[in-house]
Amino acid sequence: MMNAVQSQLVTLSGVHASRLGNEREIYVYLPEGYDSEPSMRYPVLYMHVGQHVFEPSKPSGESWAMHRVAERLIAEGLIRPLIIVAVEHKYEEGTSEYFHELCAYPIRCLGESYEHFLIEELKPLVDRTLRTLPEPENTALMGSSAAGIATYNIGLRNPDTFGMLGILSPFFVQVNPDTLAETLQYRFYPVNAGQKIWLDIGGAEGFFMPEHVRTVAEGMLQRGMTQEDELYYFMDGQAAHSERDWNRRAHMPLVHFFGTKGAPTGVELQGPDVVGIEGPQLFLNAVVSLSNGLSYSDLQGEYRIEDSGILEVEPNGRLRPKKVGATRVYYRCGSLEASREIAVTDRLSGTVEVEIEIRVPESTPDDAAVYATFEVPKRGKGLYAGTMHLPRGLIFDFLITRGYDKEEVDRDYGQIPYRRLVADEDKKVVYTVENWIDLRTEAAQERNDRQ
Known part of the structure; x- marks a missing residue:
């Protein structure tokens, strides 16, 4: 061996x-x-x-x-x-x-x-x-x-x-x-x-x-x-x-x-640009890059705010809005510093409304269920559509499927296309499915190929 x-x-x-x-x-x-x-x-x-x-x-x-x-x-x-x-x-x-x-x-x-x-x-x-x-x-x-x-x-x-x-x-x-x-x-x-x-x-x-x-x-x-x-x-x-x-x-x-262990070589301050006095709890993500190729999010960070009367930031990045306005937030790791401008509003809704529409090929069975992480209702021949309320800021890449571990969309009979949905505001999104592929058959073929 x-x-x-x-x-x-x-x-x-x-x-x-x-x-x-x-x-x-x-x-x-x-x-x-x-x-x-x-x-x-x-x-x-x-x-x-x-x-x-x-x-x-x-x-x-x-x-x-x-x-x-x-x-x-x-x-x-x-x-x-x-x-x-x-x-x-x-x-x-x-x-x-x-x-x-x-x-x-x-x-x-x-x-x-x-x-x-x-x-x-x-x-x-x-x-x-x-x-x-x-x-x-x-x-x-x-x-x-x-x-x-x-x-x-x-x-x-x-x-x-x-x-x-x-x-x-x-x-x-x-x-x-x-x-x-x-x-x-x-x-x-x-x-x-x-x-x-x-x-x-x-x-x-x-x-x-x-x-x-x-x-x-x-x-x-x-x-x-x-x-x-x-x-x-x-x-x-x-x-x-x-x-x-x-x-x-x-x-x-x-x-x-x-x-x-590596030494810090760079910092980046990620997170929202807007936070509400009333609304979802939001966080900054202070990312530290090290000389050994590792990056991490600092949960014990050192922050400075230009106007602490508008906003406060806890060491783990939690934002504490206090009054309407805008201020710049600074994060420091050793001699490295990053900053971000953040606006505070009275209210920011916790969810957004997303209307989704999926058009499927003629080969789709009439009784097929279609999922985009969640099931999307059928609205007519070749059309699935629905409205959902998602947490504000939610981002996900997903596959359009016809059931878990069963059938998934395949645009070119060889590469599965991921879609990305960003729930940043009320919106409508439209997707077109070109082909379906049977994952059970593919998985069986994969096992046979290994044997």
């Missing part, structure tokens, strides 16, 4: 999960030099949804491409060489194995059984088979979305196994798109001294809203974690809930876990 000097991707086949009652493939990245330096041992990063960790999924063509990410960081001297273990996800279980006791959906919560598999069965196998550094300070766990909350639960419950946690775009809250009611899918854990955590969210993830991820990060700091040394939180303002965006920032948790 191991004869080359170059980096390798190998597979451990048919690894049994006793409590889940199934077997799965385990995809492994071995760094360059693994064979030529037989005395060297390596830290290990475990990742969920292993099918997409190294290779692109069909039909989206998206992948984390973690072997490429690791190779670049190692070559640039930003991290030490590591092993990456990617655990195949069993699609027939949906997301059941990623949830513990809190879940807003009517599914089996198999999180503890999956946790048992990772800790009691897979990790011992990996440590026996490969030259690992098995201690928690050399063992990381990482995932996104539902796999992000799996990382959160499993990692915080087992700090004696996983000393580093990469929690990207975690599925912390389920939001009812009709009522905007929120159901929490997480709980707070005691913090574990010395455990390193990367926690992030995109600003264009729609109902995967930054406020809940920020709340968890703030709670970790309040309970004793240290920003930068142990915890980095990052709100990536333009990022969507997609593998292409997770790939784009996947290098940062690796640098936090396996690299050295």
